[in-house]
Amino acid sequence: MDFNQDHFALFGLTPTFAIDAEALDRAYRELQTEIHPDRFAHAGEAEQRLAMQWSTRTNEAYQTLKSPFARAKYLLELQGIQAMDANNTAMPAEFLMQQMEWRESLMAALAAADYAGLQALEQAAKAEAERLLDLLAADLDARRDYPAASETLRKYRFLEKFLADIDNAYAELE
Amino acid sequence: MALLQISEPGLSTAPHQHRLAVGIDLGTTNSLVATVRNGISVVLNDERGRPLLPSVVRYLKDGDPVVGYDAQARQSDDPHNTIVSVKRFMGRGLKDLIDPSTLPYHFVDAPGMVQLKTVVGTKTPVEMSAEILKALKMRAETAMGGELTGAVITVPAYFDDAQRQATKDAARLVGLNVLRLLNEPTAAAIAYGLDNSSEGIYAVYDLGGGTFDISILKLTKGVFEVLATNGDSALGGDDFDRRVYCWMLEQSGLSVMSDHDKALLMAKAREAKEVLTEHAEARITAVLTTGELIDLTLTEGQFNELTAGLVGKTLTPTRKALRDAGLAAADVKGVVMVGGSTRIPRIQAAVGEFFGQTPLTNLDPDKVVALGAAIQANVLAGNKREDDWLLLDVAPLSLGLETMGGLVEKIIPRNSTIPIARAQDFTTYKDGQTAMTIHVLQGERERVSDCRSLARFELRGIPPMVAGAARIRVTFQVDADGLLSVSARETGTGVEAHIEVKPSYGLTDDEVARMLRESIDHALDDVDARQLAELRVDAQRLVDATQSALAENGVALLSQSERAAIDSLLGQMNAALATGDPSAIKRATEALNQGTTEFAARRMDVGIKRALAGHKIEDIGI
Numbered sequence: 001m002d003f004n005q006d007h008f009a010l011f012g013l014t015p016t017f018a019i020d021a022e023a024l025d026r027a028y029r030e031l032q033t034e035i036h037p038d039r040f041a042h043a044g045e046a047e048q049r050l051a052m053q054w055s056t057r058t059n060e061a062y063q064t065l066k067s068p069f070a071r072a073k074y075l076l077e078l079q080g081i082q083a084m085d086a087n088n089t090a091m092p093a094e095f096l097m098q099q100m101e102w103r104e105s106l107m108a109a110l111a112a113a114d115y116a117g118l119q120a121l122e123q124a125a126k127a128e129a130e131r132l133l134d135l136l137a138a139d140l141d142a143r144r145d146y147p148a149a150s151e152t153l154r155k156y157r158f159l160e161k162f163l164a165d166i167d168n169a170y171a172e173l174e
Numbered sequence: 175m176a177l178l179q180i181s182e183p184g185l186s187t188a189p190h191q192h193r194l195a196v197g198i199d200l201g202t203t204n205s206l207v208a209t210v211r212n213g214i215s216v217v218l219n220d221e222r223g224r225p226l227l228p229s230v231v232r233y234l235k236d237g238d239p240v241v242g243y244d245a246q247a248r249q250s251d252d253p254h255n256t257i258v259s260v261k262r263f264m265g266r267g268l269k270d271l272i273d274p275s276t277l278p279y280h281f282v283d284a285p286g287m288v289q290l291k292t293v294v295g296t297k298t299p300v301e302m303s304a305e306i307l308k309a310l311k312m313r314a315e316t317a318m319g320g321e322l323t324g325a326v327i328t329v330p331a332y333f334d335d336a337q338r339q340a341t342k343d344a345a346r347l348v349g350l351n352v353l354r355l356l357n358e359p360t361a362a363a364i365a366y367g368l369d370n371s372s373e374g375i376y377a378v379y380d381l382g383g384g385t386f387d388i389s390i391l392k393l394t395k396g397v398f399e400v401l402a403t404n405g406d407s408a409l410g411g412d413d414f415d416r417r418v419y420c421w422m423l424e425q426s427g428l429s430v431m432s433d434h435d436k437a438l439l440m441a442k443a444r445e446a447k448e449v450l451t452e453h454a455e456a457r458i459t460a461v462l463t464t465g466e467l468i469d470l471t472l473t474e475g476q477f478n479e480l481t482a483g484l485v486g487k488t489l490t491p492t493r494k495a496l497r498d499a500g501l502a503a504a505d506v507k508g509v510v511m512v513g514g515s516t517r518i519p520r521i522q523a524a525v526g527e528f529f530g531q532t533p534l535t536n537l538d539p540d541k542v543v544a545l546g547a548a549i550q551a552n553v554l555a556g557n558k559r560e561d562d563w564l565l566l567d568v569a570p571l572s573l574g575l576e577t578m579g580g581l582v583e584k585i586i587p588r589n590s591t592i593p594i595a596r597a598q599d600f601t602t603y604k605d606g607q608t609a610m611t612i613h614v615l616q617g618e619r620e621r622v623s624d625c626r627s628l629a630r631f632e633l634r635g636i637p638p639m640v641a642g643a644a645r646i647r648v649t650f651q652v653d654a655d656g657l658l659s660v661s662a663r664e665t666g667t668g669v670e671a672h673i674e675v676k677p678s679y680g681l682t683d684d685e686v687a688r689m690l691r692e693s694i695d696h697a698l699d700d701v702d703a704r705q706l707a708e709l710r711v712d713a714q715r716l717v718d719a720t721q722s723a724l725a726e727n728g729v730a731l732l733s734q735s736e737r738a739a740i741d742s743l744l745g746q747m748n749a750a751l752a753t754g755d756p757s758a759i760k761r762a763t764e765a766l767n768q769g770t771t772e773f774a775a776r777r778m779d780v781g782i783k784r785a786l787a788g789h790k791i792e793d794i795g796i
Binding site: 037 | 193324353494554565595653781785786
């Protein structure tokens with residue numbers, strides 16, 4: 001078996017952004033059931049080492065394909081595109097403006113301990129994140145427009161970070 | 175020494191042999207050992223029928239250390255030499271300990287880990303834990319009538335790398351083969367999950383004597399997948415005792431006391447806490463060495479008030495774990511209670527309230543971890559060709575490196591499924607820089623000073639280049655025990671400087687040998703003889719594994735000449751074992767390992783193909 005095959009091939013999936021999450025979970029579980037180090041705890045050194053390598057590789061592939069961000073970034077890498085490269089930072093002005101507005105609202109909601117405000121902000125950001133994911137699917141799978149997908153991905157990254165900050169804000173309010 | 179039995183090459187005896195394997199719960203307050211007997215996991219009792227072994231070690235001026243109930247009984251007579259809750263010191267420096275002045279021990283600050291001065295000299299927490307493990311090992315070997323093949327030892331899920339490494343080192347000191355370090359809540363989930371065969375999301379709330387863990391698990395078709403874990407490795411029943419103890423001092427207006435009296439009152443505080451799990455109030459009476467009399471009554475209401483802060487302190491990590499798992503309390507199908515401290519009624523009520531359901535307490539919270547560990551040990555030892563369940567656990571804390579400005583760059587995020595490896599590239603800061611310090615840290619905070627320093631090593635021999643031109647690739651690997659190893663190499667120019675480190679607090683082979691020599695009952699024992707015995711065990715294990723692999727798919731995967739080559743290596747191994755020459759056994763072991771690598775790889779491929787085939791058949795709906 002080829003250690004260099006791509007993550008999709010490892011799980012017997014086609015390399016597209018839209019994936020069957022259940023099929024991924026199932027393939028992951030079945031593969032780990034065969035190769036996890038716990039299956040080789042009583043085996044020889046060579047098998048133990050291989051089991052750790054395969055299991056590590058399987059975890060890495062699973063984590064990459066499970067996360068929409070990592071999966072899209074990986075699909076672009078398969079096309080030779082480093083979407084998150086430090087040179088790829090140009091973003092449309094209106095997008096950045098909206099991000100700044102949202103960040104200000106977040107600070108305000110946090111300062112005022114405004115739980116409802118935080119929830120409203122979270123809903124708006126989640127809706128935008130969903131929209132970007134749909135766009136990513138269209139960019140990557142239907143149009144195969146990889147430069148466009150790269151920009152959408154960078155936008156999505158902003159949203160993910162912002163949602164993580166909202167999570168932290170909830171934690172601070174608790 | 176009994177002669178080792180060697181079977182004929184090619185004849186597989188391994189699958190029929192029942193290997194003696196145990197699960198060990200090395201607890202803060204109590205420890206247990208369990209095994210699977212006739213398919214059922216059972217705790218092994220001591221010769222007087224008692225399941226628990228108090229985790230108390232007492233060092234004597236003459237003679238072997240005493241472990242367990244006998245040591246516990248002398249706690250207040252001999253407080254300096256009677257060590258309780260040693261688990262709290264594992265992998266900890268003096269500065270990590272909360273209020274060491276309230277403890278009756280003579281601490282010695284040492285790099286990496288604190289040490290304690292006793293009547294037989296300075297001892298490390300690793301050596302003390304080894305005494306407890308030795309007592310459990312002897313109990314198991316007596317009960318099972320043979321030498322142990324291996325053990326699964328449980329650790330709190332929130333234990334960091336230093337604490338895990340220290341636990342593994344303690345096992346090494348007593349010659350226990352550690353099949354796996356298993357997280358305590360995960361062990362409890364195995365014990366519960368296999369009994370109830372349920373699917374869904376479960377939370378395991380584990381409040382022991384000195385540690386608190388919360389784990390969120392998903393059970394799907396026999397796979398136990400830990401989604402998130404959190405906790406506090408310095409919060410447990412001991413803290414409840416201390417609150418009661420402080421209340422007692424306050425009520426009776428005592429301040430300065432002898433170590434004897436401190437130990438006596440701590441024991442009384444604990445008794446009161448235990449009484450309150452079943453009664454509305456507890457009477458506390460004691461006569462101090464000064465002749466002073468203490469006579470107090472503590473009600474459950476007062477106790478709850480005193481400890482409300484501690485209960486609250488367990489709910490914060492619980493919330494964090496749920497958030498990391500991306501779940502709400504309502505998604506949790508069952509809450510498993512583990513650890514003696516969950517007997518406290520107020521805790522059961524608070525956890526029930528938080529999750530909106532009555533927690534599960536049908537298995538003994540003191541035994542459930544050991545029972546689960548034994549089930550896992552039985553599988554890992556190879557006694558059961560176990561295809562129907564698997565554990566996928568996580569690394570509890572983020573791992574990273576120090577970068578410019580005293581900040582931590584995270585490389586492996588917390589709650590990553592293990593085993594895992596991650597690499598990241600770094601570069602030089604100055605022109606002509608030829609060395610780089612790699613500082614490995616564990617923790618969630620951004621600043622180096624707020625995280626735990628695991629190791630610091632230097633990568634030398636970087637070819638001089640302009641700043642930013644070198645490419646230093648640092649790789650973190652966390653194995654299935656949750657233990658980290660780090661390697662770094664310069665890849666930019668093809669000139670490779672490569673270094674592999676285990677974090678520095680782990681014991682070196684020399685240190686283990688020294689500790690063995692120093693320990694009283696090994697003074698007469700020959701260290702060389704012991705090493706030979708270990709080599710033999712390792713060699714035999716490899717022979718067994720190779721033979722069962724050959725029996726399973728030797729015919730299908732090997733050509734006749736390949737098969738003959740492995741048989742010849744097995745023959746050489748048997749010859750080496752017969753000579754009893756350590757270096758010959760070592761050489762033969764290495765040769766057999768080397769010679770079976772390709773076979774191992776083919777076997778692994780068979781497994782991978784089998785997994786994918788099964789998956790495709792399901793896809794087309796057969």
